[in-house]
Amino acid sequence: MRDSELRGIILEALYNQRGRDLVDFETEIGKLPLPDGAMESIVRQLEKKGLVERPFRPLSGLGKGRITVYGVEVVEGTTVHLYLSTTHHGSRRTNCHRQHTERERH
Numbered sequence: 001m002r003d004s005e006l007r008g009i010i011l012e013a014l015y016n017q018r019g020r021d022l023v024d025f026e027t028e029i030g031k032l033p034l035p036d037g038a039m040e041s042i043v044r045q046l047e048k049k050g051l052v053e054r055p056f057r058p059l060s061g062l063g064k065g066r067i068t069v070y071g072v073e074v075v076e077g078t079t080v081h082l083y084l085s086t087t088h089h090g091s092r093r094t095n096c097h098r099q100h101t102e103r104e105r106h
Contacts, residue, residue: 006034006042011051014067015075022055025062046071 010029017023029039043062046052051074054065067075 001035003042003045006038007046007051009034010039010042011046011067011071011075014052014065015072018067018072020066022064022066024064025054029062 009032013029013032014023017028023029025039025043029043032039034042040062043052043054043065047054047065050068051071052065053068054063056065057063
């Protein structure tokens with residue numbers, strides 16, 4: 001599985017938990033079918049691009065965090081991001097291959 005697909009899976013999982021203040025990444029994302037050692041790298045990549053935030057990082061483990069407003073917009077399709085693969089979950093389609101955000105077009 002490509003990193004872009006893994007980023008989409010993790011971002012979608014955090015989107016589904018967006019009503020909670022902070023999500024324990026180990027508990028919530030740890031349930032996802034990800035390759036060993038991929039979770040830390042993918043969460044770090046999403047954080048670097050501003051799609052998730054991690055205000056608390058313990059010395060070991062992933063800590064707690066949440067999806068950002070920008071991350072929610074990407075999942076909902078109101079903003080697109082080249083960094084994620086296109087995913088289909090339920091009736092929602094996250095298309096992240098366009099080159100401009102909706103805001104840039106206006």
